[in-house]
Amino acid sequence: MLAARAASLLGRRAFSTSAAQNAAKVAVLGAAGGIGQPLSLLLKANPKVTELSLYDVVNTPGVTADLSHINTSSKVSGFTPENDGLRAALDGCDVVVIPAGVPRKPGMTRDDLFKINAGIVRDLAQACAETCPKANILIISNPVNSTVPIASEVFKKAGVYDPKRIFGVTTLDCVRASRFIYEKSGNLVDVPVVGGHAGITIIPLFSQVEGLKLSNEERDALTYRVQFGGDEVVKAKAGTGSATLSMAYAGARFTDSILRATQGEDVLEWAFVRNDLYANEGVNYFSTYVRLGPEGVKEVLPLPDSISDYEKDLVAKALVELQKTEKKGVEFATSA
Numbered sequence: 001m002l003a004a005r006a007a008s009l010l011g012r013r014a015f016s017t018s019a020a021q022n023a024a025k026v027a028v029l030g031a032a033g034g035i036g037q038p039l040s041l042l043l044k045a046n047p048k049v050t051e052l053s054l055y056d057v058v059n060t061p062g063v064t065a066d067l068s069h070i071n072t073s074s075k076v077s078g079f080t081p082e083n084d085g086l087r088a089a090l091d092g093c094d095v096v097v098i099p100a101g102v103p104r105k106p107g108m109t110r111d112d113l114f115k116i117n118a119g120i121v122r123d124l125a126q127a128c129a130e131t132c133p134k135a136n137i138l139i140i141s142n143p144v145n146s147t148v149p150i151a152s153e154v155f156k157k158a159g160v161y162d163p164k165r166i167f168g169v170t171t172l173d174c175v176r177a178s179r180f181i182y183e184k185s186g187n188l189v190d191v192p193v194v195g196g197h198a199g200i201t202i203i204p205l206f207s208q209v210e211g212l213k214l215s216n217e218e219r220d221a222l223t224y225r226v227q228f229g230g231d232e233v234v235k236a237k238a239g240t241g242s243a244t245l246s247m248a249y250a251g252a253r254f255t256d257s258i259l260r261a262t263q264g265e266d267v268l269e270w271a272f273v274r275n276d277l278y279a280n281e282g283v284n285y286f287s288t289y290v291r292l293g294p295e296g297v298k299e300v301l302p303l304p305d306s307i308s309d310y311e312k313d314l315v316a317k318a319l320v321e322l323q324k325t326e327k328k329g330v331e332f333a334t335s336a
């Protein structure tokens, strides 16, 4: 019954009604924020999470007390910077989800967040590298196209880098693309979205959706809507932030995928990870279909040969941008 309720909260997949077989400690860094709170709620409702560790620079005790009254079996603990709280939060973690940092206001690009969020992600990654180097690190903080390279460089410097375990969470792009196609066709289908997570680097592959027929005008409009879906929310929130609830949903889905893979299930997800698909063009991180296993990324799948010429052109444009944002992240992390 409880598991069924949790499943309906997460919406996408049904959970087994038996208790979780494997222990899984999940930390949320930035847990008191707009994404952090609903994400932590969804993780509290996920029976695969046996321990939930919440960290934020403010307001963690209240969020922790609140969530700890929910009658699922996981233990919830809250931490602040006092008493080396970050290390305590990360101790023994299997998965660390990072939505810490500032969100956009109207008129800003995700890259405008670099000035503040780059340092936040660098410092949190440093603590992860020292405290839980084998955990899967799920980065939500923008600009993802730079923060993933930053975290990777921090892990390299610390001598504990495993590219199979650092992920940029691009799931919201797939969730949006799926919803927008549903609004058009009435069919709820997965839509591959590849590339990166900012404007023109976000590439929905509508050609890969079986049976979907779009005119060129419809394809252009839907592509634009997926690429700039984040801006729609930023505009509607009128200065109070960016997507939080849909991101929490997407982050909970991706975390659940990682946990299912950890427990031995064969899972496919789209994620922004280190790979060689476009390394010849100076792009070492690219969101693509990845097969997940107990050790993180088990296989990186290339884009299908059958993508359209229109989509190939979008990939070419995205690579130019991705090369720059990766370089910016690497230079930041290696310069100190």
Ligand SMILES: NC(=O)C1=CN([C@@H]2O[C@H](COP(=O)(O)OP(=O)(O)OC[C@H]3O[C@@H](n4cnc5c(N)ncnc54)[C@H](O)[C@@H]3O)[C@@H](O)[C@H]2O)C=CC1
Binding pocket: 029, 030, 031, 032, 033, 034, 035, 036, 055, 056, 057, 058, 099, 100, 101, 102, 103, 104, 113, 117, 120, 124, 139, 140, 141, 142, 143, 144, 169, 170, 171, 172, 173, 197, 241, 242, 243, 244, 247
């Ligand atoms: N990857 C994606 O698809 C998406 C990414 N985002 C990004 O997620 C980030 C968070 O967004 P919101 O939750 O809306 O922002 P928010 O401002 O509501 O929450 C951020 C939280 O991070 C905390 N924080 C700041 N510095 C910290 C530190 N050093 N350690 C721990 N916690 C710290 C803040 O106290 C705050 O509670 C933003 O960078 C935003 O752009 C947002 C939506 C989608």
Ligand SMILES: O=C([O-])CC(=O)C(=O)O
Binding pocket: 103, 104, 110, 142, 172, 229, 230, 231, 233, 234, 242, 243
């Ligand atoms: O648009 C933003 O700034 C937040 C984000 O990444 C998204 O909603 O996709």
